[in-house]
Amino acid sequence: MRSVVTGVGGYLPERVVTNDDLAKIVETSDEWIRERTGIHERRKAADDQPVSDLAVAAARIALEAAGRTPADVDCIVVATTTGDLTFPATATIVQRKLGCPVGVAFDVQAVCSGFVYALSVADGFVARGRSKCCLVIGAEAMTRLMDWTDRGTCVLFGDGAGAVVLEPGEGTGATADRGLLGFALRADGTKQDLLFVDGGVSTNGQVGHLRMQGNQVFRHAVVNISEAIHAAAADAGIPVESVDWFIPHQANQRILEGVAKRVGIDERKVISTVARHANTSAASIPLALYEGVKDGRVKPGDLLLLEAMGGGLTWGACVIRL
Template sequence: MSRSAARITAIGSYVPEKRLTNLDLEQLVETNDEWILQRTGIRERRIAGEHEFTSDISVSAVQDLAERYGKSFDDVDLIIACTMTPDFKTPSVAAMVQAKLNIPNAGAIDLNAACAGFSYGLQMANGLITSGLHKKILVIGAETFSKILDYGDRSTCILFGDGGGAVLVEHDADNPSFVESHMGTNGALANNLYCTDLAGEMFGEDLAARNVVWQNGREVYKWAVNTVPKGVNALMEKAGVAPSDVDWFVPHSANLRIIESICTRSGLSLDKTVYSLEYYGNTSAGSIPLSLAEGVKDGRIKAGDQLLLYGFGGGLTHAGMLVKWSI
């Protein structure tokens, strides 16, 4: 990565009020609290209200950011909303955020890289600001996965929840946040994690099952625990850092067993890993910003810490970056 000129200057988050616990799921599908906790590390997840959508979660996360850091958005020139559960095909979630927050002069785009979305969004923001095309960008990672779940499918409904976070990325050539990045994709494995839409026939699915997420958990697990450690090690090698130089590892909160395996295979410490899955579940593009926000709020993540972020999921795609935290 060429020298960055972009810095993360603020962070906020939001989760819906409604909780769906493992005990609640016992009433919906054949499962139990012990089984879920042992295999995933998840105790509960948040569920959006009937009339609460990804744009609402995004706006609330940005408002939390503004309240915590006293930030104004009048000069934000781009909004990147990372999500695979947009309110509509069009308008974009980002356009709805622009409207709801009355941001006067901002472009607006949605980015769909599934669970790697927020990492991709940060890389895009860094590139656009470092190149001089933009000065101040809102990057949002948010999902309402509950709206595309089949609550009769215990292999998926136990995993996912709703929520998200947002960061403000601004031009700052003297104190940049972004150190190095790495990304990759294996689209040949895409049939192991997808949500059908216009091309429902492509993977041999019943068209009546459109807009419901489906995954082959075993195959996604195998891909993640083999691919992500290689990506993490490639990222550290490019940056010239060792696992001991990483203050906090912030992976996508997919499943605690996956995170444990990634840590073991990459040499990173689970004790120095920040994740949000225990009480929020897998929030896809929302998981890394939620984890970051929780780590900042409880005092674990501090200015000067070196963070390794790594997202992975549908595509199957993955993206990571080394970040110097400065707020």
């Protein structure tokens, strides 16, 4: 039994924040940001728009693409680090807003790696017959964690959500099967000080701001992600170069290019949305997947390689045949 992606959706808030907009509030410039990150603009959620609203909008599009309705959903896994409330889980709020029946609903918190982690968790429900229709959502309002005086971080992030519908499908155990084919998940808590938020319920009772040692994160990202990519490909039984599309976490254009080069993936196979979306953390992979499906590049039967790295440090990769 395989967990098959039957629908993909995405949502971006209406408000566009350009590099020139940021140059008005922090010492930076459009040229400085583009040169170092490849980012041109990002989206910012409205003040009255919680992350569950972004998740719901993306989920509705994914369900429609799958030919399903909220009544069919029996499992919701939301990857987010910017949930509506400390509790309950944002997934339960999404369940209520969509009008889904009683079922399984919970959040996964692995920051930017969250969507890859969430796919692996959801695979345990779907492939084992415990879910017939599972929503896996990556949704973030990262702009709410920004220190707007820190030009090294506030220019990097944006808000948005992406979602997929997972349903069980019969396979043969071969790499030609549709569905989730291989995973590699990693974490190293000793690297926490490289990327973290300096606030929390049980430490100082504050939301806090994102803090990052950019150069160190870049170095670890290229090396560690490359290892996970090879491990996920081996788990799926495919050579890395055989993938049709590489859909990475949209952290920084230089990281995307560095990883693709290191693992030997043709740059023409890389789907990059970082210029328009910036880093939307757990939402970035499903948003990029949605863009690829929407514009016709990514087609049923294509072999996809996903990867991400986030605070923790956490990282991982996944192979999917759409």
